[in-house]
Amino acid sequence: MALLKIHEPGETPLPHEDERQIAVGIDLGTTNSVVAISREEKPEVLRDKSGGNAIVPSVVYYGEDTPIVGEAARDHINTDASRVVSSVKRLMGRGLEDVKLVAGTLPYDVEIPEKSETDNGEPMMVRLNVGNRVLTPVEVSADILRALRARAEESLDQPVEKAVITVPAYFDDGARTATKDAAKLAGIEVLRLVNEPTAAALAYGLDNGVEGLYAVYDLGGGTFDISLLKMQKGVFQVKATGGDAALGGDDFDHTIAEYLLAERKEGGASDALDASDAKRLLKTARKVKEGLTDQDAVEVAVALNGVETTHTVTRDVFEAMIAKLVTRTATITEQVLDDADVLPEDVKGVVLVGGSTRVPAVRKAVADLFEQEPLSDIDPDEVVALGAALQAEALTGGSDNLLLDVTPLSLGLETMGGIVEKVIDRNTPIPVSKAQEFTTYQDGQSAMMIHVVQGEREMVDQCRSLARFALTGIPSMAAGAARIRVQFNVDADGLLTVSAREETTGVEQEVAVKPTYGINEIDMANMLRESMIHAREDMEMRLLTEARVEARRNILAVRAAMDADRALLTPEDDQNIADAIAKLETAMAGDDRDVVNEAAEALENASRPFAESRMDSRIRQALAGQNVDEVN
Amino acid sequence: MSNTDHPAHKVCWSCKGPVDASALFCDTCNAIQAPGQLDHFKRFGLTPSFVLDIDAIEATYLKQQQLLHPDRFASKSGREQALSSQQAASLNEAFETLKNPVSRAHYMLRLAGIEPEGGEGHTVNDPELLMEAMEMREALHDAADKGTIDAMIKDTRKQARACEADLGDALASNAFDTAKKLTTRLRYLMKMTEEARAKKSRLAAA
Numbered sequence: 001m002a003l004l005k006i007h008e009p010g011e012t013p014l015p016h017e018d019e020r021q022i023a024v025g026i027d028l029g030t031t032n033s034v035v036a037i038s039r040e041e042k043p044e045v046l047r048d049k050s051g052g053n054a055i056v057p058s059v060v061y062y063g064e065d066t067p068i069v070g071e072a073a074r075d076h077i078n079t080d081a082s083r084v085v086s087s088v089k090r091l092m093g094r095g096l097e098d099v100k101l102v103a104g105t106l107p108y109d110v111e112i113p114e115k116s117e118t119d120n121g122e123p124m125m126v127r128l129n130v131g132n133r134v135l136t137p138v139e140v141s142a143d144i145l146r147a148l149r150a151r152a153e154e155s156l157d158q159p160v161e162k163a164v165i166t167v168p169a170y171f172d173d174g175a176r177t178a179t180k181d182a183a184k185l186a187g188i189e190v191l192r193l194v195n196e197p198t199a200a201a202l203a204y205g206l207d208n209g210v211e212g213l214y215a216v217y218d219l220g221g222g223t224f225d226i227s228l229l230k231m232q233k234g235v236f237q238v239k240a241t242g243g244d245a246a247l248g249g250d251d252f253d254h255t256i257a258e259y260l261l262a263e264r265k266e267g268g269a270s271d272a273l274d275a276s277d278a279k280r281l282l283k284t285a286r287k288v289k290e291g292l293t294d295q296d297a298v299e300v301a302v303a304l305n306g307v308e309t310t311h312t313v314t315r316d317v318f319e320a321m322i323a324k325l326v327t328r329t330a331t332i333t334e335q336v337l338d339d340a341d342v343l344p345e346d347v348k349g350v351v352l353v354g355g356s357t358r359v360p361a362v363r364k365a366v367a368d369l370f371e372q373e374p375l376s377d378i379d380p381d382e383v384v385a386l387g388a389a390l391q392a393e394a395l396t397g398g399s400d401n402l403l404l405d406v407t408p409l410s411l412g413l414e415t416m417g418g419i420v421e422k423v424i425d426r427n428t429p430i431p432v433s434k435a436q437e438f439t440t441y442q443d444g445q446s447a448m449m450i451h452v453v454q455g456e457r458e459m460v461d462q463c464r465s466l467a468r469f470a471l472t473g474i475p476s477m478a479a480g481a482a483r484i485r486v487q488f489n490v491d492a493d494g495l496l497t498v499s500a501r502e503e504t505t506g507v508e509q510e511v512a513v514k515p516t517y518g519i520n521e522i523d524m525a526n527m528l529r530e531s532m533i534h535a536r537e538d539m540e541m542r543l544l545t546e547a548r549v550e551a552r553r554n555i556l557a558v559r560a561a562m563d564a565d566r567a568l569l570t571p572e573d574d575q576n577i578a579d580a581i582a583k584l585e586t587a588m589a590g591d592d593r594d595v596v597n598e599a600a601e602a603l604e605n606a607s608r609p610f611a612e613s614r615m616d617s618r619i620r621q622a623l624a625g626q627n628v629d630e631v632n
Numbered sequence: 633m634s635n636t637d638h639p640a641h642k643v644c645w646s647c648k649g650p651v652d653a654s655a656l657f658c659d660t661c662n663a664i665q666a667p668g669q670l671d672h673f674k675r676f677g678l679t680p681s682f683v684l685d686i687d688a689i690e691a692t693y694l695k696q697q698q699l700l701h702p703d704r705f706a707s708k709s710g711r712e713q714a715l716s717s718q719q720a721a722s723l724n725e726a727f728e729t730l731k732n733p734v735s736r737a738h739y740m741l742r743l744a745g746i747e748p749e750g751g752e753g754h755t756v757n758d759p760e761l762l763m764e765a766m767e768m769r770e771a772l773h774d775a776a777d778k779g780t781i782d783a784m785i786k787d788t789r790k791q792a793r794a795c796e797a798d799l800g801d802a803l804a805s806n807a808f809d810t811a812k813k814l815t816t817r818l819r820y821l822m823k824m825t826e827e828a829r830a831k832k833s834r835l836a837a838a
Contacts, residue, residue, distance in 0.1 A: 191706050235694045338833050395706035402698050428728065431702060433721040491717055492702040550709045557647035557661035564660045565649070604648075611648030618650035622640060 023162035023191055023396045024152045025199070025388025028144065028179065030089040030248060031221030031355065033058050034385035035148040037156060038393040043203065043386040046155040054382055056151065058221075059086040060143050062130045069147035077283055081276035083131040087250055088144075090222045091126050091137040092182075093174030138178050142185035149188060162189045164392040166384050168223040169195035170243030170408050172454050173466050173496050180493070189542070191395045193493040196220075197227035198238055198403055199387030200353040203378055205231050205401070212348035213239070217366050217374065218384075219329060220354035222248040226333045228340050228347070237404045240340035240427045242332050247325065249289070249356035255321045256285035260302055260311055269307045277304050288313050293358050319361040326365045333369055339427060350374040355381050405430055407490055411466075414451035416441065418460045423488045426456065433489045437503075440474065440482045447472040448484055452498050471500045540593070547596040548588050554600055555581055558607050565614050573610045580606035645711070656700065656719065664705070664715045672726035672739060680740055682800040686731060693727045733796050734822055737803070737815040746808050749816045758813060765820045772828055778835060785828045792821040 025043070027034045032055045036045045045054035053071070061073035062083045068076070077084050128135045145165075152160045165188075167179050176193055183190045197216035204210065210231055218225040225243035229236055260281065265271045273281065284302060291298035297314040337344065350366060352374045357363065366374050378386065394401060406429050412422040413436070423436045440448065448471045455463030474482055483503040490496050558577060562569060580603040587599035644651040646663030654674070655665055673680045676692045698704075700719040705712050729735045738748045749757075768788070775781050795818045802811040 192703065233694070235698070237694075334833055338829050391703075395703055402694075402701055402703060404694075404697060404701070429724045431717045431721045432724055433718070434725070489721070492720070546710060549707075550711075553646065553663070553709055553712075557644075557658075557663060560661040561647040561649050607648065611643075614649040615643060618641060 021162055021396070022156060022158060022160055023164065023392035024160055025385050025390070025392045026145065026148055026163050026165045026188075027196070027199075027385035027388060028089065028141065028148075028165055028167075028182075029058055029220055029384075030087050030223060030250065031058055032056065032381060033144055033148055034382055035152050036382070036385040036389035037152070038386075038389035041390065041393065041399075043389040043393075045382050045385055046152050048151065049154065054385075056144070056148060057086075058089065058144050059084060060088075060140055061085075062133055062135070067143045069144055074283075077279050081279040084279065085128060085130055085135070085140050086279075087222055088128075088137045088140040090246060090250070091128075092141065093172065093176070093178040094126055094137070095174075138182045138185065141179065141182035145183055145186035145188060149186060161187065162191050162392070162396065164192050164194050164199075164388045164395065165190055166194050166196045166199045166388045167494075168218070168220070168243060168245060169197050169225045169227050169238075169241040169405075170223065170245050171494075172245070172409055172464055173411075173494070174464070175245070176494055180495070190493070191392060193495075194388055194391050194403065195225070195227065195238070195241070195405055195408075195494075196384045197225050197241070197351075197353060198229065198236065198405055199385075199391060200351055200378075200383045201227070201229045201231070201236055201387070202390050202401065202403065203383045203387035204351050204375065205236060210349065213342065213346055214349050214351060215333075215347045215370065216351045216353060217329075217333070217357065218243075218353035219356040219362060220248050221356070222246065222250050224248060224329050224332065226329070226336050228336060228342060234401045235404060236401065237429075238406045238427075239342070240336045241406060241408050242336040242339070243408070244328065244332060247328060248354070249359075251325055252289050252322050252356065252359065253282050253285040255325075256288050256313065256318065257281045259313070259317075259321060260285065260288075260300070263311050264302065264304075264307070264309050267309055269309060270305055272305070280304070289318070289359070292318050293360065315360070322359070322361060326361055329362075330365055330369055344370045347372075351383075352376045352380050353383055405492075405494070407432065407494065409454050410456055411452070411454050411488055411490070411496060412463070413438070413486060414449075414453060414460045420453055420455075420458055420460055420463055423486070424490065428490075430490050430494060431492050433487070435485050435487045438484045438486060439480050440477065440484070441479050443479050444476045445479065445482070446474050446476065448474065448500075450486060450498070450500050452496070454496075466496065467498065469498075469500075471502065474502050475505050477504070544591055544593045544596070547593045547600070551584055551588050551596055551600045554603060555584060558603065561607075561611070561614065565610075565617070568613045568617055569610055573607070576606040577603070577610065656696070664700070664712055664719065666715055667719045667722035670722075671743065672729050675723065675726040676730070680743060682733075682736065682740060682803040684730060684736070689727065689730060693723060696723055733799070734815065734819045737799055737811065737818065740803055741808065741812060741815065744806075744808055746812060749812060758816065761813075761817055761820065765824070768820075768824050769827075772824070772831060775828075775831070778832060781828050781832045781835070785825055785832075788821050788825045788828065792818060792825065795821060 022037070024046070025036045025038065034045055034054050034056065036043050038044075047054050056070045057074050059070065059073040061068040061076040061080070062085065063076075063080070073084060074086075126137060128137070128140070149160055163183065165179060165183055167176055171179070179193065180190050197218045200216050200218065201214060204214075212231060214229050214231060216225070216227045216229065218227075223243065223245050224247040225241065227241040228239040230239050231237075261271045261273070281302065281304065284300060288298045288300050292313065292315050295315070297312055299310065299312050301308055301310045347370055350370045350372065352363070352366065357366070357376070357380050363374065391403065393399070406427045407424055408426060410422045410426045411424040412420040415421045415438070421436065424432055424434050438448070449468065450471055451460065451468045452466045453460055453463040454466050457463050471484060474484070481504065484500060485503050486498065486500045488496060488498055558581070562574075562577070580599070584596070584599040584603050587595045590596075640653055641650045642653050643649070644658040644661065644663060644665065647658060647661035649658070649660050651658045651660070651665060653668060654670055657664055671680070676689050678684070678689075697720060700716055700723060702713060702716045702720060705716040729739050741748045772781070772784060775784060795814055799811060799814040799818060802808075802814055
């Protein structure tokens, strides 16, 4: 008889060799991206071939051939700027309406589609004109992810198909979905989307074994997040989170660039800029910003339109320029502390994340706010990827640590008069499942429009629209008689699914929507077909793996039952089950999913009589117990 | 005999054998089970009571999440992942409901078959309370400095604590009419504290 490994309830048995694939952690940042791996809870970043930089700039150059990603792409800014795409994360999950707001701050052309919604009423995703291509932000992100995957495969010398990818805690549903879609395009299975500050806390928590309340202040290239986490006995519980999905170091660069332009204009030079000039100027501005981290003043030459000018930017001037932006992060932080009912002195430590926290004025603001020196012993550019790698290891190999995260933004429905009825409040722990009942307002109303929104404001038009769908076929009833139950489910990735159903008549009317901000299934399928990866084979492989996992569970369950109730097993059933298991094991060794599933079904049939006698026996026991009780 | 006759146990979806109806895992094959229809107190092994040791409940909550959270099932089959998600969501709902005194009171009233005030389509009909709320709101509106607001928050919190104690007594003695009124009052007091805090941070930001 086969030896059975006994597991504690809920303990994840280690997967078998064929499924134990390596999983990496990816920090897909606005400005920079990093990939890391963790083994035995020791995470490390993966560097380029020469063992140099861990950072891959999130910049893609679209020349005539395969896209080039990273430092090499950034070099093309000086020669072929119109084909270079950077900071694309700011557009993830964004519709046209959002982009109009940031237009002019983006260093590339955004295509304006003729209409802003698809025929299904879904908002259209932005498209970029780059060279002679038209690209969605999802495709550009997929190119960055492919490069990170390639780096990991090269560095680890084995295929990498699974990853934990981090997103800003404040990312809304559209941006999260877009990130998952990008990974799919790059041939990466996302084990979990983890919030960046949570990942950073994980990296710190494991190293230091900390307990208590911690704040993570994350100011990256394009996003700001502040999260409060309570750490106790291996559980990382997010208490509250807040932020701004469009505030970061990029804005510092813009401020410097505008300052330089204004100075040139005063000196008589033109301030006209084309897209290429803008990119070069921003590159210069970034250098100035970085220089001001260690120096009190930076001297810089700007050559545009054939006129070269020199400028001196002092740290004082720079700090005055960004004061408003820094104050905004402080205000958001105070709001989050209020949300969690926490005072600055309750916070045991403040973790700094993101390259922009190197700016001395930012550090000082954080120190003043929390009345303590922030922690920065892990490189703020690497800490998120390190945490993601730890989580990837935890998900594939098991762990004593657990992350409990929350929804960053409230989710609700449009009701009469364009008012939002909140169904799930912000900072609710996930996964969460909540339902709300609505009714009709007209006699005989046969359909109802369901409009799902995300945000804190009371009016629909001030919140982000996630999805719209109609519940039809409501039986004819008086106004107010129908009972329409709308169910919201947010999974552990923070992704929302909504379904609706009319309940009074018992008629099942269910529509499930998955808000897909702008990238629909058909587009996705086309992109997958066009992309270099063999999506179909990947999918087949995944289904086969799933069939094997299911079959193995089935065998283990039957064997456990045989061990528990051997007395109830007839010799005939014993033989039938043993034969069916043998056949299933043979099928699992092959690679035909249908054969595995058929053999699994045969095992189920073979073990049915045994399962039934186990049920009968338990019920008889229960009844016997009751009789005894009655006698007493 | 059909197993639905006997609610004490059900069929385990994995090994098809008998499993206790409220079990999280099958004791034969260890497979995770569906959450079932337990009330929020029972989920933490408690009987309904307004007076609770929230810290102890949180400890149970965290221990159970360690076992049930989807992160523990990332390399398991799709079905086990879905069940874990349902279990974790039920556990979250139970903890969130019990943690907050107002939602806990609402929940206990509903368990007793009483619809609390102030919900969908239920207007509050307590002139005394409405008057009190209006006065508090006016006082908050007029408060112009941090000190005044801090004093208001302190006072409202004190009142809320006293109200909670009364509410606990009312629910313990099944005095549901009184409990209903006290719950509404507690809800107002909590809301006032929240608004006062919001005003304080607005003042600080200005």
